[in-house]
Amino acid sequence: TSRRAANDDRETIGQLLQALQKGRPARSVYTFATIFAGVWLAACAALTFGFLPSIQAAMGQSGGVLVIAGLIAMFFAPIMLFYFLASLVWRGQEMRMIAQAMAQVAIRFSEPEGSASDSMVTVGQAIRREVAAMGDGIERAI
Known part of the structure; x- marks a missing residue:
């Protein structure tokens, strides 16, 4: 989901x-x-x-x-x-x-701060997903 x-x-x-x-x-x-x-x-x-x-x-x-x-x-x-x-x-x-x-x-x-914070949340979520994927990849490699 x-x-x-x-x-x-x-x-x-x-x-x-x-x-x-x-x-x-x-x-x-x-x-x-x-x-x-x-x-x-x-x-x-x-x-x-x-x-x-x-x-x-x-x-x-x-x-x-x-x-x-x-x-x-x-x-x-x-x-x-x-x-x-x-x-x-x-x-x-x-x-x-x-x-x-x-x-x-x-x-x-x-309301520019609303758009900016929405964008930051989206970027933050993308970074978290990538870090989690890298962590999974490193665990599998080890």
């Missing part, structure tokens, strides 16, 4: 930095944005179909082009807002992951 130090479950600095570079937040927020955009477009299509006679009457007037441009802007501006919000949420998740990793690294750096 091999003995492990009490804090062997702690990640090394290299592992923390690697996790920082590998980890990515879930892209499910973009899926939700796409679903909301689809629902929004379906509702806009239903409203357009319901008010089609009024829209056609507005197009016959002098400012009809502006009415249509305004309707199109009202239909597509919320879709851009959905994706903008999804991007903000995704970036927020990414920033939270980075902050957690940086906090762990900062905690490690704030």
Whole structure:
């Protein structure tokens, strides 16, 4: 059986930095944005179909082009807002992951004596094993 130090479950600095570079937040927020955009477009299509006679009457007037441009802007501006919000949420998740990793690294750096004593214990154990192995070898040789 091999003995492990009490804090062997702690990640090394290299592992923390690697996790920082590998980890990515879930892209499910973009899926939700796409679903909301689809629902929004379906509702806009239903409203357009319901008010089609009024829209056609507005197009016959002098400012009809502006009415249509305004309707199109009202239909597509919320879709851009959905994706903008999804991007903000995704970036927020990414920033939270980075902050957690940086906090762990900062905690490690704030306790250098813990890392140094852990290393010394490990080196001491290795030296003891080697001395014991040499003692066994010498006993067998004698």
